[in-house]
């Protein structure tokens with residue numbers, strides 16, 4: 001009931017019953033905000049049409065817990081007035097790059113975005129990101145699945161690093177247009193139970209020419225437990241190398 005209602009709400013928000021397959025335009029709002037370069041080389045319509053066949057993985061599926069659904073629903077609400085933007089997610093890195101999305105190049109068919117590498121729903125990284133432009137803040141709702149185990153019953157530190165890197169990297173990418181993580185320093189404060197839901201909350205603290213300085217906290221939904229905190233530096237270069 002709740003879940004179906006939410007998916008319905010999502011579809012209505014996107015204004016299309018096939019929103020599962022094609023949410024990015026509505027979700028991103030103004031793509032020029034996200035991608036500060038390259039957009040002029042192809043027509044806007046062509047760029048949009050490339051997303052049509054792509055499956056968006058940042059939408060609810062049956063593996064999402066009630067906690068994950070509730071949080072997702074809360075963030076969708078906050079998207080209504082434009083304060084937050086839902087960020088779509090694909091299973092190939094190339095599909096996030098304007099002008100290259102939907103590419104059929106042979107080599108790119110074989111590669112996967114690391115966090116979307118597991119085909120079964122719920123076993124690996126289940127996550128959805130939301131961006132707040134005025135705060136230059138990217139929040140990722142993250143539900144680690146059973147295949148991310150490190151200590152028995154808890155998420156592997158590398159998986160935590162991966163979700164932090166991706167959230168911080170996406171934040172830098174949205175703010176700076178291009179981004180490559182140059183440095184990431186993580187303090188692990190409290191283990192993350194598999195199947196729980198945490199908030200990976202990152203923001204840009206400072207931009208100095210090509211350097212983007214970011215900080216990030218991973219907390220339980222109620223905010224009471226600090227699981228990890230990180231600082232990072234992204235360089236706004238190299239992504240298209």
Ligand SMILES: CCCCCCCC(=O)SCCNC(=O)CCNC(=O)[C@H](O)C(C)(C)COP(=O)(O)OP(=O)(O)OC[C@H]1O[C@@H](n2cnc3c(N)ncnc32)[C@H](O)[C@@H]1OP(=O)(O)O
Nearest residue numbers: 093096165166169170179180181182183211233235237238
């Ligand atoms: C949609 C999906 C989003 C997913 C996001 C995922 C994000 C990622 O995982 S990225 C992958 C992991 N990162 C990498 O592989 C990066 C590997 N490193 C590199 O390619 C290069 O070192 C790169 C591009 C970061 C920097 O190289 P380059 O552009 O030549 O910079 P360089 O000229 O050496 O340094 C520029 C400045 O940055 C500083 N800097 C460079 N590296 C670092 C570092 N590791 N730590 C701190 N500062 C650094 C330098 O000191 C220099 O500062 P200044 O100008 O004041 O002297």
